[in-house]
Structures are given as C-alpha cells and as structure tokens.
Amino acid sequence: MQQQMMASGVSLGQIQQQLDTVANNMANVGTNGYKSRDAKFVDLLFQQIDNLNPADQDQTDTANRLTPNGIRSGSGVKVGDTSLDLSAGAIKETGNPLDLALTDAHQFFTVDGGGATAYTRDGAFNTQPDPGNANQLRLLTKSGAAVLDAGGRPMTIPAHYRDIRINQAGQINVTLNNGTTVNAGQLGIVTINRPQLLESSGNNQYALPNLATLGIGLNQVVQPAAGSVTQGSLENSNVDLTKEMADLINLQHNYQLNARSVTIGDQMAGLVNGLLR
Known part of the structure; x- marks a missing residue:
C-alpha cells in the first residue's frame, strides 16, 4: 500500500513539471521566435514479484502468454527529457x-x-x-x-x-x-x-x-x-496552441487520477488500521 502511494506521489511531482512546461509554452505563444519544449516521461525502477514457483505452474496456461508471469510493482515515472522544437514559426x-x-x-x-x-x-x-x-x-x-x-x-x-x-x-x-x-x-x-x-x-x-x-x-x-x-x-512563435491545450487536458486527467490513487490508498490503509485495533 505504501509503495503504491509513493509511486503515485512521485508521479504527481513529475506531472507538475510537465504542466509547467506546457504552461510556459502557452504563455509564450505570442513571443517572437520562441521555440516550444516538450517533456517526455520515462518509467522509474520496477520490482518483479513472482507469487508462484515456475515448476508448479500449469504449462498449458502459460504457453500462449504474452506478458511475464507475476506482477510488476513500479516506482512511478519521471520527466526523462525536455526537448526543444526548432521547427520554424510563421x-x-x-x-x-x-x-x-x-x-x-x-x-x-x-x-x-x-x-x-x-x-x-x-x-x-x-x-x-x-x-x-x-x-x-x-x-x-x-x-x-x-x-x-x-x-x-x-x-x-x-x-x-x-x-x-x-x-x-x-x-x-x-x-x-x-x-x-x-x-x-x-x-x-x-x-x-x-x-x-x-x-x-x-x-x-x-x-x-x-x-x-x-x-x-x-x-x-x-x-x-x-x-x-x-x-x-x-518570426512568430512555433507553439501549436491546439496541441498544448490537448496536452494540458490530458495532464490534468493524469494528475487527478494519481491524486485519487493516493486518496484511495490512504482510505484503505485507514480501514486496515481500524481492523487491527
């Protein structure tokens, strides 16, 4: 539970960085010669959790499996790179x-x-x-x-x-x-x-x-x-306002989803603590 909340918390901070990048692009839509930036996300380290011994697994069940056995527990995401778009403005x-x-x-x-x-x-x-x-x-x-x-x-x-x-x-x-x-x-x-x-x-x-x-x-x-x-x-700015607005909406949804994940994790931890009393 704590690991899930930490992963969501880390992701929230990184989403905020990309929101800042999008906001900066939108603020400079009228700046002469301004070049927009685009932040890219990458996964942080993850842990492979295998609940079953491979010798005890049903081979018929795993023969056509496309994903690895077990569960991957991630640590969230981070902004890996902020690239500069040099395409010419009008x-x-x-x-x-x-x-x-x-x-x-x-x-x-x-x-x-x-x-x-x-x-x-x-x-x-x-x-x-x-x-x-x-x-x-x-x-x-x-x-x-x-x-x-x-x-x-x-x-x-x-x-x-x-x-x-x-x-x-x-x-x-x-x-x-x-x-x-x-x-x-x-x-x-x-x-x-x-x-x-x-x-x-x-x-x-x-x-x-x-x-x-x-x-x-x-x-x-x-x-x-x-x-x-x-x-x-x-030269005008090369900021595509339509793209930036779409990115802003997607980032807001991602932020809300991760914030909701932290809230639900906190509520579940509270339920567990109540049962142990």
Missing part, C-alpha cells in the same frame, strides 16, 4: 527595417548574454545612442542586450542615417543623410549543430552549458553561418 511582415527574421530553423543571432555569448531567434532589434560616441548608435535587442557582429563585438551603426539595408547574409549597409552609403558590419549569425544542448537563459535567449565537462568543443556545436535574414519581418 513569418510576419512588419515594415520596420530593424525587424529581422531567420528562415533557417537552426540559425541564431548572437547577443551579449552578460559576459558570455547568448543566442536568440528574436530579431526585434532597436537602436540607442552610444554613450561613448555621439556619432554612433548601438544595436540592441528588445531586452537591452547588445547584438554582436560576426567577430563577437557589439554592433554599432552611424547616427543620423537616412536608410538602412540588411541583406540575406546579415550585411548592414547604411545610407547617411548626405547620401553616402557605408558598410556598418555583419551580424553575428551562427548555426547550432546540437540544439538540444541549448538552455533557456531568460529574455528569449539561450546559452550553452560548460562544453568542456561534456568533452565537446565549441566548434562542434556552434559554426558561423552565411545567414538567412529577411528584413522587415519577424
């Missing part, structure tokens, strides 16, 4: 020259993640005056992180520009008020070869773990990309 046109979308599903913009390189699919960029140079503007994300160029340096563009053009490769050409066109650099765009290593770091950004502890080199995971930039557009 592209929407905005007309803003600083709104950029990547059409290659495995490419990311590089941004400053607080001293380390972070990666994002959200191309809703903006400019702010550079405190160190009045003739330059800093290119920033919506959260204020610096957008990096192909060399890993914060990107700046000339101030008082008339027009800005960003080609498919991420090359930025700025037309000044006097009609002169200058090259302002190239956006840092990379391909992530092992996207499941990416960890959410907030502000719609991803970071990589310490690859040295995994025995993996950075060049095995991150490689410079030619770019697949579409100017004046943004």
